[in-house]
Amino acid sequence: RQHGVSASSIYNWFKLTDGVERADWLPALAPRHVGRTTTTECSPEAWEFIKSAYLRLERPTWESCYDLLVLVAREKGWTVPSSRTLRRRLETDIPPAVVVLTRQGVEAVKRMFPALERDRSVFHALEAVNMDGHRWDVFVRWPDGEVCRPNMVAIQDLYSGMFLSWRVDKSENREAVRLTIGDMVEEYGIPDHMYLDNGRGFASKWITGGTPTRYRFKVRDDEPSGLLTQLGVEVHWTTPYSGQSKPIERAFKDFCERIATHPAFHGAWTGNSVANKPENCGSRAVPLDEFLRIVGQGIALHNAKPGRRTRTAAGRSLLETFETSYAEAPIRKATAEQKRLWLLAAEEVTCRAPDGAIHLMDNRFWDEALHRFIGQKVVVRFDPQALHDGVHVYRRDGAYVGFVECQHAVGFNDVAAAQEQARRRRRWMRATKEAAALERTLQPDELAALLPEFEKAEPPETKIARPIFDGSAAVKVMPERDEDEDPFMRSFSAGVVNLFEKR
Known part of the structure; x- marks a missing residue:
């Protein structure tokens, strides 16, 4: 009485520890209440209806779903327990994650799973x-x-x-x-x-x-x-x-x-x-x-x-x-060539024939180095605010080709510009000829002198002769006569020929 414990409780504790080692008395005395185990009768159709009505993304209230169930149950003759009984059954039988997924969506249920802590x-x-x-x-x-x-x-x-x-x-x-x-x-x-x-x-x-x-x-x-x-x-x-x-x-x-x-x-x-x-x-x-x-x-x-x-x-x-x-970490710094990669915009263009010029935004760019890429695509990097200053040309694999200047258009009757263009072309042609002379060290007559002389080969002797036809009759081919041939064989051969001609 002093501790608020009845005698029957003490006797129950004795029963629970009877035959149990003293070290195991505490778990033996632990409560074993499992809650209500009996269930009220409920039609399976009613249970499926209330689940389907409640587990929706529209998130209807429980009472509104239960009211709909009661209306349908009257027509169908289903057995329906009280609202609180069905609600307890839902909380017991349906996992909380399923309820969140069906009523709040995928993103909400994702938050129920612990996120990975990244160090x-x-x-x-x-x-x-x-x-x-x-x-x-x-x-x-x-x-x-x-x-x-x-x-x-x-x-x-x-x-x-x-x-x-x-x-x-x-x-x-x-x-x-x-x-x-x-x-x-x-x-x-x-x-x-x-x-x-x-x-x-x-x-x-x-x-x-x-x-x-x-x-x-x-x-x-x-x-x-x-x-x-x-x-x-x-x-x-x-x-x-x-x-x-x-x-x-x-x-x-x-x-x-x-x-x-x-x-x-x-x-x-x-x-x-x-x-x-x-x-x-x-x-x-x-x-x-x-x-x-x-x-x-x-x-x-x-x-x-x-x-x-x-x-x-x-x-x-x-x-x-x-x-x-x-201050203590190894840091990679960019080179001057790498800085061009982000300082300039990039476009992929084709070097046009016959001179390899690049046409970009109504501007034309040309350099002798583009001759190797005629008909091929290259990457040009440029400053959109200073496009007339020229462009940097790269191969598609990132290798640097060089800087190419803009070829500015001039007036149709601009004589000075035409003369300057002609002088530039002459200088370029002269440089190209000098480069060709350095590469071509042998003259044509020197090349001819180095070539070996070949004797004319005798034609091979044929073993089979094909007859020549004129219309439907074969042209007679007279065999060559051998002076040492036997007279009998010569007469016999002539007779065979005459016989075929008569046929």
């Missing part, structure tokens, strides 16, 4: 990076007057989480991707690995051409090598919209909360969904220069914020974490 401390600074695009929830006015939500392409270091480079454009395109990669390589160096999804801008042949697993667009064996391929970067394709595969998407969420809602963007913020659309949405568009300034400040603050709790940062900022590892 980024296996890298050093700039050894591996991830790249992705982000569409800002801010209306921006561009210099041409167009108002739209800009797209940003950014690269994040995987070891530290620091943002290395970024570019903003109206869309996620290969030019923005190329320049973003160039900014990173120019300032920090070349990474060994890059993780990105197969978006149109990233999977372009000019970025990842030659990668064996580029599962977008038509992959050909003779396609030109892309920027990352020529820089020796190993490309890893990830699942789109997967924060576990690309940590940069988690950082983009911080940008939505801290940069997109900046006070300077008042009236230009669109909200991250239709439900979160503010009342003043669209009342203002931020000028592009102001938008880039605020975004640059926000990314710098993101990198410099102390107290990061990642395994590599350990309380430091992303910037400090990167700089500490970067």
Whole structure:
């Protein structure tokens, strides 16, 4: 009584421990309640109906589904228990993951499976990076007057989480991707690995051409090598919209909360969904220069914020974490030839006959080195803002051919230009003739003198003679007479000939 235990309970404990070793008394005394084991009668058709009605993506309430079941059961004569009884049976018999899948969809049930924890401390600074695009929830006015939500392409270091480079454009395109990669390589160096999804801008042949697993667009064996391929970067394709595969998407969420809602963007913020659309949405568009300034400040603050709790940062900022590892890591730097790969746009063109000239954007480019590629495709890299300065020509495998100047068009009656062109042509012809003279050291008469003389061969003697026919009768061929032939044989042969002629 003092401990609130009845005598019958004590006697029950004695029964449970009777014949049991003292060391096993505790598990023997543990409760064995299994809950209710009896079930109320329910028609199988009613059970199937309530499951099918409730387990739908429209997510109807349980009571609305039960009301429908009652209506149908009256017509069909089914036995239906109470609503709470059926609800308990559903919770007992149907796995929770199945309920989430059928009522909330695939993405919701994916979150019920624990994500793989990736340890980024296996890298050093700039050894591996991830790249992705982000569409800002801010209306921006561009210099041409167009108002739209800009797209940003950014690269994040995987070891530290620091943002290395970024570019903003109206869309996620290969030019923005190329320049973003160039900014990173120019300032920090070349990474060994890059993780990105197969978006149109990233999977372009000019970025990842030659990668064996580029599962977008038509992959050909003779396609030109892309920027990352020529820089020796190993490309890893990830699942789109997967924060576990690309940590940069988690950082983009911080940008939505801290940069997109900046006070300077008042009236230009669109909200991250239709439900979160503010009342003043669209009342203002931020000028592009102001938008880039605020975004640059926000990314710098993101990198410099102390107290990061990642395994590599350990309380430091992303910037400090990167700089500490970067100072001790082996970093690959780009050469002057490699810098042309991202500083210039690229196009694949054909060297036209008969001179091998390249025609690009209504401009013509020519150099003597193009003669070897007449009728073949080459890759030209150029600055779109200074196309008349010339282009750099590469073979399709990435080998550098040379710099080719633009052949400017002149007026039809420009005599000075015609004279200058004639002088250039004469100089080129003279140089070509001199080169030919150096290569051709023997004159034709010297070549003829070196050739051996051959005696005329006797024709072979035939063993079989074919008769000559004139119409339907054969022309008589008189056999040659041998002076030593026997007179009898000569007469016999003449008689045989006469006999055939009479027939």
